[in-house]
Amino acid sequence: MAVDVYHEGERTVQLRAGLHRQGESVSRIVRSAIPAVARDFLAGQMMLVLGAADAQGRMWASPVSGRPGFLRAESDTVLAVSGLPAPGDPLRARLGTPAPVGTVAVDFATRRRMRLNGRSVPDGDGARITLDQVYANCPKHMQQRQPCWRPATPAPEETWAQLPAHLQSLVAGADTFFIATTDRDGHADASHRGGNPGFVQVLSPTRLRWPDYTGNAMFNTLGNLEVDARAGLLFLDWDTGTTVQLTGTARTDWDPAAAAILPGAQRVVEFTVTSVVEIAHASPLRWSAPQLSRSNPPVALTC
Template identity: 65%
Template sequence: MAADVYHEGERAAQRRAGLLDQGAFSARAVRAEIPEVARKFLLQQPMLVLGAADAQGRMWATLLTGRPGFLNAEDARTLTIDARPAAGDPLHDRLTEPATVGMLAIEPARHRRMRMNGHAIPTPHGLHVTLDQVYSNCPKYIQKRESRWEAAVPAPPRRSRALTGDQQRWISGADTFFIATSDREGNADASHRGGNPGFVEVVSPTVLRWPDYTGNAMFNTLGNLEVQPRAGLLFADWRTGAVLHLTGTARTDWDPAHAAAVPGAERLVEFTATDVIEIAGAAPLRWSEPVPSRFNPPVRPPEEAL
């Protein structure tokens, strides 16, 4: 089964981690159809994380939002999305044409998330996605939050090549972010990362580092990075609806001595940003203060950083 589900990079990452058998077990969760219970789950969601490459091949992650029902599984192999990225979003232009996309529907209030990958074509009001892979992920490291709808108008994007001081503080205090990657053939994936505030270390205005915690051994993200280093990150301000997009490259640090210095880390990931886009008021959702996941490892004090 693993040979059918995983590509060469994912299997290489599983071998390096010594988790080929666990990865093969997790592969049984991957399917090409949306189960009925998952179709009901999608109808309840007000947001979707989407990852794709732009026309220059740079990976980006973005956030699509709508009233519950804006995500609709018309049948077991098709998802319609009644939303597209707004002007100024790094994927706005790209998604006016057919594109390979990775998607993550996540419900923080109930610690649920669902991954979907496929091929999107634009519609008059959004996207029509033919699905290749559908699977749920474990609820670890999701901080519990309740959402409410608050109308918002996205501000013009602020673009830079490096993080400002305010953006660095935003990331240093984040307990959640999303990452988009792809395999060698361009098949995209979107994933969630969570931990206690401070789990993402700002090494410099262009370099971030975070621990890779124990997961389901599928290694979708790290497997992609084994064969294609391009990656996109998305940080959301849960209080204001602002979003911070970063694109660049990422690599996995497999040195066990480095991981041993970070609580809970199985390995480390280092990301180098080449472009940064901040958009105030991008999302019409506001979220309650988080209840941290009980699985979050402790975070080292800043003075102990690598």
């Protein structure tokens, strides 16, 4: 597919990074239909992460879990999702109406991931997503984990205007999170970020920072942030199924001095927290201890 799969923000970031030719080359992986091999991959998954804006326009990243088969390619361009985010999740009500969504299906056991973006409409206790972008991402910075299913009842959500101390510890020790962003026209995207524990720095209860490592040169996330600063983050407690969701704004720091502080960083992303939602036992999935990716750079030492 031609380079016009990119919008203005993505092209601007590619040029600034000096990677526009690589971006043009890799754009060929983006399709508008689900490849046959991807149908089998989707049918075996147990988790999908969705990115979308809520009724107030705030971006969130939310997990949806199900037994294998809860994701189904109804056709080349329609993904059926038999499930919704947990009660109390910021996007549960939003998915009861048509909405642009970005999704990423991640198989941590095999370190495979696929992005599927489009428009969602309600479908009983789930959703149907008509797709306009489908593509796989490489396994770089993905930690390997094995899942198991333990049905649990989600606790009522707890909300804060900033990150409380017990969640600061979870975020500061994370090796994985998901980020939801949007372009100027409202097209949503959900993406995975990974690194060694500590790669996300908690600068204060309302400020986070993480390194942007070498990737596929598409710059979907940073390109969206170039034109719309809204973003949502999802962190998982792998042992309990608890979800921690943050919404706010993000910006890319292009100062080489800022990147030099964080090993492996090409750039640095700073996130300002405006709201936090914690749901204990939101997911029925539990995960083994991780086998960290060999691609992960070391983390910066902190005093």
